[in-house]
Amino acid sequence: MLINKRIKTCFKLLQKKKRAALVTFVTAGDINYEKSLELINNLPKAGADIIELGMPFTDPIADGEIIQKSTQRSLKCGHNQKKTFDMVKRFRLIDNKTPIILMGYYNPIYNYGIKKFIKDANATQVDGLIIVDLPPEHAEEVCVPASKLGIDLIRIITPNTNAKRIPFILNKSSGYIYYISINGLTGGVTPKLSEVEKSIKLIRNFKFTSLPIAVGFGVRNIQIVKKLSKISDAVVVGSALLEQIEFFFYNPQKAISNVLKLTSSLAQALI
Template sequence: MTTRIATRFAALREEGRPALVTFITAGDPDGETSLEILRALPEAGADIIELGVPFTDPMADGPAIQAGGLRALKAGQTLAKTLAMVKAFRVADNETPIVLMGYFNPIYIYGVERFLVDARAAGVDGLIVVDLPPEEDDELCLPALEAGLDFIRLATPTTDDKRLRVVLKNTAGFVYYVSITGITGSATPNADVVGAAVARIKGHTPLPVAVGFGVKTPEQARAIAAGADGVVVGSALVETVRCSLDEAGHATAETVPAVCKVVRGLAEAVRSVRR
């Protein structure tokens, strides 16, 4: 079965350009505004959307995304509401791939079997669960693949060739290369080093490789896109949300337009890279 993710990357290969993958936190700063942002992302230039599932102990996330998660949780966001967001998005957009990104605990509490059924019904295309290593594929990865959801793995600068083979074994959709060692948004990636790492990964898999963590500006996105199949931007968008809020932390008339403006700039930069 061909997923929306595979279809989108195939279309981009035909166009001869990389993908812009955008990350936002579901429910940040509130459910209604978050859904507005989600709906606006494709027109602004997002090719694939990662929707963060807020969690109280986000160990891989930097300060910006941690803060976004806390805002979402404070506003009452849950995994069930996140799935409802995807379902609402699908009313008008049945093509843009959506990947849920987060941690296993909320899924475990929700119930794995129930979650997979509901995620598929809502229109989710893939999962990134950062705290489930390949050794625990039976917990979620294999059932997700069986249910028709891509399970996307992270590879890092410290993933050697031996470990990479293990990581890639059940990976589907694309490989997410973490361009820096550390948490999200904590440093700036070196485009040359990243390009070499992507080439090494592609020597082990036919899957597209998207690069994230630390990409914030159009210039950085363009440089990374030159050596990757996709560029992931998250912290910069979540920080844009924060900067648009009023003193009480509530959304303003500028919140959605501000995020869209940043995405348009990133999309223009990524789309300027031709294969």
Template structure:
């Protein structure tokens, strides 16, 4: 079953460039503004959109994404409202892939079977659930694949050649390579090591490899795009969003344009790194 994710990465490979994958927390700083930001992203240059599912205990997230999740929860965001946001986005865009990223607990509470039905109906294309290892594939990964929703797996600098086959076994859509050890948004990756790691992963899979954690500028994005199939940016976008908020944490007239502007700069960086068509 071909998903929007498969189609988008194939299109970009044919064009000889990497994808810009943008991450924002669903509902940050409030559901209405969040939807406006997501709607603005494709025109600004985002090729794939990741939406965080707000959760009270985000163990792998750095301070920026943790704060975004708390803002979203404070504004009343729920998993159901996250799916509503995707559905509203799909009313005007049926081609940009949407990936939900987060933790298993909210999905478990929602009910796995019900969640997959609702997510597929809303227009969700993939899931990244960071606290479900391959040993737990029966919990969500395999049901998601059966429902036609890609299950995107994380690989890290500590994922060695012995572990990699287990990580890749049921992965679909793309592989998300975490370029640094530790939490999001806290360090700049060594781009030479990242390129070598991507090449190593690609020896084990035909799936696209996208790189995230620590990518903050157009220059970073261009460096990663030289060897990766996708460049993921999250904390930098959330930092820009936060800087536009009022003292009460409310969105301002500059919130959507500021995020869209950075997406445009990152997209230009990604597009400057031409790659051989595959």
């Protein structure tokens, strides 16, 4: 079964509205399975245009303390890849429009079995993959079977990416480009707008891609979202949302409510 091009459709609709997409990152299974599903089910209503769903892993080397803690909470609750797929499957029973991106590391995918992973991603209607530590040179075994089924492989560009390497990365990309706005871990310092704008112009000037560019890392409030939305096609928010779960972990409904309220306020900033 070929997956509908939800990502492409999403960006086309938003381009007509002349606004950037709000991409929310949450860790699958954080708090517990049912509460995590409840949160994901309600994110689109709160204003999330695309959902990046983190796949818990014991060694998330690119993530800051907030996401690391989120991953630890999920694993402690017994969450695993099979449950993540089941979560997406149940989400699709109520929402067939919002793109779902699975984001994580290569090791769990390899251990799950690459062919089985792609097969299950397709069966549960996952739209895209972001594999943080998978370089383009070694991505064929994932991107080839994924692309045949319409699953986008979203590539990452950082401030340290060599300019000569960008065309090669873009050539292996689909869905959208994820530009990391700062050097460092997730949840870090506030990105410098002038440097982000310069990098995005550099990427565009290569003219090797017409893919939308999403900007993430260090995005924590309305002001940053507004500024980044003027120079990019999408803004990614993760740690700021997961921080609310950390603060109110022992009051799950309060945690969910706060995440949805923050999502809503950020979405309003894009209108």
